[in-house]
Amino acid sequence: MPDPSTIRAVECSPPCWMVRLALEEKGLDHECKLLNFAAGEHKSPEMLAKNPRGTVPVLMDGNIVVYETLAIFDYLEYAYPQPALLPNTNALRGRALTRLHEANNLKQVGMALFSYLMNTKAIDLDPAEVDHLASFLHDELFFWEYYYGIGHWASGSAIGLADLAVFAYVATAAHLGLELQQRYPNLHAFCLRMKERPSVIATWPSVWKQQPYSYLTEPES
Structure with missing residues (x-):
């Protein structure tokens, strides 16, 4: 948790959320x-x-420790293959792994923005800095809006690891006020x-809180 004197806009770590989603799935x-x-x-x-490295998440599976x-x-996909979160055909698995690693781009721009909001005193x-950081997020969301326009899931007919990664960051951005419905209808449908x-x-x-923040809400023209 950030210091009480800061904005406290991001109370949840997207990487940790991704792992919890995978465990639940x-x-x-x-x-x-x-x-x-x-x-x-x-x-x-x-x-x-x-x-x-002092980062999270850290997974403990018995005596096995995995981080990053x-x-x-x-x-998790290797040790607990069912239900699968990666496809079992070469073509679909190749696309799924590409999308999963592409999500690192979303992590980079998302965490730069989220960290600024979390660590900066009100x-x-x-x-202007919020808008600057948000512009990189919007550039990245363009790709995912396109991907989710092709299909319900990032890399096939079923939910996969890439979807868990994308959701954690997009949902966090929405929590900070990013309005998806008009600008990113495919991502909006995906989140629903x-x-x-x-x-x-x-x-x-x-x-x-039930009502999102307004840091990323664009003013009405």
Whole structure:
């Protein structure tokens, strides 16, 4: 959690959410340990012993430790292949892996924006900087709007790992005020489909208020 003097706009880590979604989609019993970031719990001796980089998420499967979000995805798909979140044909799997790694572009621009909103005191928030960072997010969303116009899911006829990644970042942006329906109707429909899934219902951030913020809401012309 950010310091109380900051905006506290992003209370949930999209990478952690992605992993929780994957665990739920695979029906794996798990326990989610919440860490206090303001207190530095993610860099405690216990956590650094598991991940010397001090980042989250970290997956513990018995004595096996896996960190880095995409590595966790790969591990879960290998160790618990059913239900599958990657297709089993070469062509579809190739596209699915491409989309999954493409989502790193969404992570880069999304986290740059989210981190600024989370770590900047309200009095220091610069609307021009928000617009500047948001412009990179919009450039990236153009690609995903196109992909979700081709099909309901990013890489085939069924939900996959790429969809979990995209949803975590797009839903967070919507929480910050990004209006999808008019500008990104395909992404809007995708998010509505996702919100009906038990995995999303089970993991929806409890700290998010019902009404989204307005940081990314564009003024009416």
